[in-house]
Amino acid sequence: MTTVEDVITLFEKWVPKHYAESWDNVGLQVGNKKQEVKKLLISLDVVDLVVEEAIKKDVDLIIAHHPLLFKGLKIIDTLEPKGHIVQKLLKHNIAVYAAHTNLDVVNGGINDLLSEAIEIKNTSVLIPTVEEKLYKFIVYVPSSHIKEITAAIGEAGAGHIGNYSHCSFQSIGTGAFKPLEGTNPFIGTQGEIERVEEYKLETIVKESQLSTVLQAAISAHPYEEMAYDLFPLAIKGEVQGLGRIGKLAHPMTLQEYCDLVKEKLQISSLRYVGKPDKMIENVAILGGSGKEYITAAMDAGADLYITGDLTFHEAQEAEEAGLCLIDPGHHVEEIMKEGVKKYFMDHLNALPDKIDIIASGLSTDPFRYR
Incomplete structure (x- = not known):
């Protein structure tokens, strides 16, 4: 069920x-x-x-x-x-x-869907709001279970670097431990020091996936007590945020691009600001209501900013600043x-x-x- x-x-x-x-x-x-x-x-x-x-x-x-x-x-x-x-x-x-806003900012969410639909290429985040913290996760695994645990934590989300998944580093060493009274060791005997060939399995994990990855490792690990280390990393994680900015495959006039937006988003009309024959190449977009980010679009070098719920005075100010606008409506989300x-x-x-x-x-x- x-x-x-x-x-x-x-x-x-x-x-x-x-x-x-x-x-x-x-x-x-x-x-x-x-x-x-x-x-x-x-x-x-x-x-x-x-x-x-x-x-x-x-x-x-x-x-x-x-x-x-x-x-x-x-x-x-x-x-x-x-x-x-x-x-x-x-x-x-x-x-x-x-x-709501989490679907706006996430990679592959509303702003990426809109960007893809209206042919904005090579996009990046317009207004960063979230930077994922990263951790180094190290777990010590008997050689008999290295494949199972590597697969388990990879499927749980560990080891993502760019467009690669299941990334890890593995080195072989000797683990030593002494099972005490009341234990039921997978390897070894109570009261005796055991030495076992083990892998040191190192990978990278997003903070949001830590609990899932840890649970996956514990479930797949044969030991009663799984030995592991966890270190916060100084390197920056993936940035998420509101809106996107990118380029058109080739410049076109504002009027031509308005026609493309109407066709691709299947809308009968839209509002726009700017001279119809102005050439457009750098385009910023923010689905929903984004009038408060007009300045951010200009600062990012946009020729055109696409968003919904635009009002009279913001449109005037953008026109005077030389920024073109398209308002296709809030509902295109x-x-x-x-x-x-x-x-x-x-x-x-x-x-x-x-x-x-x-x-x-x-x-x-x-x-x-x-």
């Missing part, structure tokens, strides 16, 4: 909660972790229409980008929209999980539905039982365009 907890654990291997901004409200919002999950629905929002869709499709869990419960609820009035939605979810035993679905489809075998993954077929954009 696959539970809500199983699905969350798998998802947070990609999108950890601690990547979220401090003001954000991410994680399980309705339901409990022990609920069984047979069908998962992925949606940008949790509005009444989406809940109705979930009910009709017998969904057990909704993963949404925008939190259902964002501002603190002091009461749940079922005559009010939020309260009515919560009531419906509980009545039909549907859990809700939100991944719905690209996350297929991105999150793909992640789960690629990792279904990691769940106790396979589940159905559904991307919501509904648009939750409240605006209508003519």
Whole structure:
């Protein structure tokens, strides 16, 4: 049986909660972790229409980008929209999980999905928010189990360096120990000093994966007491953050690029600032509402900044500074539905039982365009 907890654990291997901004409200919002999950629905929002869709499709869990419960609820009035939605979810035993700014910043998340869709190449983080701490993990392993433990910790996430996984260094030496009274040694005899050929297995581990890697090593290790060392490293870990900046494969005019954005994001209209014939090469993007990062885009050398919810005065200031803008709308973040679905489809075998993954077929954009 696959539970809500199983699905969350798998998802947070990609999108950890601690990547979220401090003001954000991410994680399980309705339901409990022990609920069984047979069908998962992925949606940008949790509005009444989406809940109705979930009910009709017998969904057990909704993963949404925008939190259902964002501002603190002091009461749940079922005559009010939020309260009515919560009531419906509980009545039909549907859990809700939100991944908001953590899905924005994570590699492969919303900003990378948008960048790929609208052909922004060689991207880097626009506003760094998270730098993963790294640790050196050293474990001492009898030669009979070196392959098993190397594989176990590698599968748990240890040894990732750039685009390489399962990286480690192994050296052979002699381990010595004396089993005392009450022990049940894998090798050796109580009261006698034992000397064993062992490997010193060294690798690198992200802080967010420490507990998982340690548990994997302990589970695979044959000794009653696993000897290991753990050292924090001064070298910098992977940087995550809001937005991306990169280059187009070849420069094009603002008007040409507006047409490309409309086509690739499948939108009928957008707002833009700047001269239509201005040549564009360096492009910054931040999905959702990113008007407060216009200066960051200029400082990064962007010719064009793409984000949603732009307002009059910010647009004027950007125009006067020579920065072009495109506002495709907040709702283009719905690209996350297929991105999150793909992640789960690629990792279904990691769940106790396979589940159905559904991307919501509904648009939750409240605006209508003519």
